[in-house]
Amino acid sequence: GFYPNASAIPPDLRRNATENAWNAFLNFTGCHAGMKVDGLYKIKQYFQYFGYIPQTFSGNFTDDFDDILKNAVEMYQRNFKLNITGELDELTLQHVVIPRCGVPDVVNGTSTMLNGGTRRRTYEVSFSGRGQRFHAAKR
Amino acid sequence: YSFFPGEPRWPERRRNLTYAFEPRNELTEEVKSVFSRAFARWAEVIPLTFRRVESFSTSDISIGFYAGDHGDGEPFDGFMGTLAHAFSPPNGHFHLDSAENWIVSGEGGDGFLSERAAVDLESVAVHEIGHLLGLGHSSVQDSIMFPTITTGRRKVDLHSDDVEGVQVLYGANPNFNGSRTPTPSTQQRDTGSGDSGAAGRI
Numbered sequence: 473g474f475y476p477n478a479s480a481i482p483p484d485l486r487r488n489a490t491e492n493a494w495n496a497f498l499n500f501t502g503c504h505a506g507m508k509v510d511g512l513y514k515i516k517q518y519f520q521y522f523g524y525i526p527q528t529f530s531g532n533f534t535d536d537f538d539d540i541l542k543n544a545v546e547m548y549q550r551n552f553k554l555n556i557t558g559e560l561d562e563l564t565l566q567h568v569v570i571p572r573c574g575v576p577d578v579v580n581g582t583s584t585m586l587n588g589g590t591r592r593r594t595y596e597v598s599f600s601g602r603g604q605r606f607h608a609a610k611r
Numbered sequence: 612y613s614f615f616p617g618e619p620r621w622p623e624r625r626r627n628l629t630y631a632f633e634p635r636n637e638l639t640e641e642v643k644s645v646f647s648r649a650f651a652r653w654a655e656v657i658p659l660t661f662r663r664v665e666s667f668s669t670s671d672i673s674i675g676f677y678a679g680d681h682g683d684g685e686p687f688d689g690f691m692g693t694l695a696h697a698f699s700p701p702n703g704h705f706h707l708d709s710a711e712n713w714i715v716s717g718e719g720g721d722g723f724l725s726e727r728a729a730v731d732l733e734s735v736a737v738h739e740i741g742h743l744l745g746l747g748h749s750s751v752q753d754s755i756m757f758p759t760i761t762t763g764r765r766k767v768d769l770h771s772d773d774v775e776g777v778q779v780l781y782g783a784n785p786n787f788n789g790s791r792t793p794t795p796s797t798q799q800r801d802t803g804s805g806d807s808g809a810a811g812r813i
Contacts, residue, residue, distance in 0.1 A: 474642050474713045478729055481712050486728065492691030522758075551750055571730065572759040573738055574685055574696030577748050584613035584747035585758075 494518070494569040497560075504559040507537040515560070518568065519544040523578030551577055551585040612756060612776025613747035615699040620745045620780040621671075625701065627660045631667040633675030636709075642732070645715055646674060649736035652767065653744060656774050657781040671701070672743055676709040691762070694730055697739035705739050707732075716765060731765040741773060745780050749773070 475481050497515050513533035519525045520533075524544035533540075542558045549556045552567050577585050621628065630650070632638050643663070650661035664670050680686035685696055687708040695707040707713075712729040741756050749756040754770040 474639070474715050474732070475729070476641075476715055478714060481729060485712065493688055494692050551748075553750060553752075567759065570759040570761055571691045571694050573735075573742075573748070574687075574693040575742050575748065575758075577758055579616050579747070582616075584615070585750040586613075 492569060492571065497568055498565050500560045501562050501565055502560065503537055504557075505537050505539070505542045508535050509537065510535055512537060512541070515568070516541055516544070519548065521574075521576070523576030524548055526581055547578065547583060551583055612749050612751075612754070612772050612779075614745055614776070614780070615747055618745065618780070619700045621659065621700045625671065626658060626781075627662065628671040628703075629662050629664045629669075630672035630674060630703075631664050631670035633673070633677075634667055636676050638676075642713075642715055645733045646736050649733050649740055649767070652737055652769055653740055653777065654784070656769060656784055656787050657744075657777055658784050659744075659781060670703070672703040672705060674705045674707075676707045678709045681706060691728070694760070695735050695739050697742040699742060700745050703743060705743055707735065707739075728762055730760070730762060731767075734760055734764065734766045737767050737769075741777065744777055746773070746776050749776070 473481075473485065496511075497518070500509060500512060500515060503509050503512065512535040516525060516533040519541070520527065520529065524547050525540055529540065545560060545564065546556050546558045548554075548568075549558075549564055552564075554564055554567065555561070557564075577583060630646070632643060632646075647661075647663060653659070654661055661672075667673055675681075678687060679689070683704065683706065685706075687693055687706075687710065689708075689710045691711070693708060694711060695705070697705040713732040714729045715732055737755050738760070746756050748758045749772050751757060751770065751772040754772040755766065755768075756773055756776070760766060
């Protein structure tokens with residue numbers, strides 16, 4: 473609905489920001505490579521939706537914290553100027569759950585967020601997960 | 612700032628763009644005026660014009676609120692999460708998630724809303740129009756083209772990063788003489804963050 477200001481939102485429609493479906497990702501705080509956690513595949517779907525995992529990976533992901541997820545997390549941390557830990561640390565997940573635009577940050581494996589201006593830096597990602605092997609190149 | 616692959620933009624012969632609203636949404640004039648304000652912010656800095664028309668099927672840009680799966684392969688996800696998406700030129704489709712509580716705030720620049728679980732409509736509109744023009748996401752946190760917006764935040768003033776990017780695509784509006792007054796928060800953020808020093812608000 474549309475409201476002229478916040479107080480005009482009917483109490484029964486006043487939603488709590490914690491109802492954000494992505495808030496469930498906060499349960500993965502502290503997860504890192506090598507772990508296997510129930511439901512971890514959902515955050516892989518999130519990263520794939522925004523381009524951090526190529527569409528070539530079919531959506532039936534495992535719950536393993538594998539290289540695919542680690543590379544996606546590192547690129548996300550680079551884009552949002554977070555500490556590049558490759559882990560689902562608290563600050564990274566606090567960013568992940570913020571509402572956002574549905575347009576991907578990464579297109580065809582190249583982060584659009586790191587180009588621009590006079591410094592054209594491109595980061596391609598390596599997916600050395602099981603199955604297809606991809607190469608990596610950081611320029 | 613960044614662009615979509617191939618840096619698509621509206622062709623020279625299509626710089627006076629029209630936009631229309633999904634008739635089934637039956638939007639009020641107040642809601643529609645939010646979008647005209649958002650278009651005006653971009654029209655101020657580039658030599659493009661945006662004119663509202665009634666014919667949804669033939670306008671250059673089509674704006675609609677939809678829930679869940681709405682036929683473009685990018686289903687919305689309900690309350691919060693993904694708020695909206697728009698497609699690069701010359702597609703012109705601009706979709707917003709009807710599951711959100713949209714605040715149709717008044718005039719004025721950046722600020723904060725009292726309601727944490729609501730989204731400022733004009734802030735999202737200004738961002739998505741950036742995509743309709745050919746801009747991708749930016750890593751400059753204060754820019755309009757930064758991918759996320761915290762609930763309760765109103766962010767509508769174009770940042771120098773946004774202006775520089777869109778003017779690479781279309782050149783500057785000859786009437787634009789934007790003077791930048793760097794905002795303290797941006798300056799503080801820039802110290803040592805490696806962002807370009809020219810950051811500031813228009």
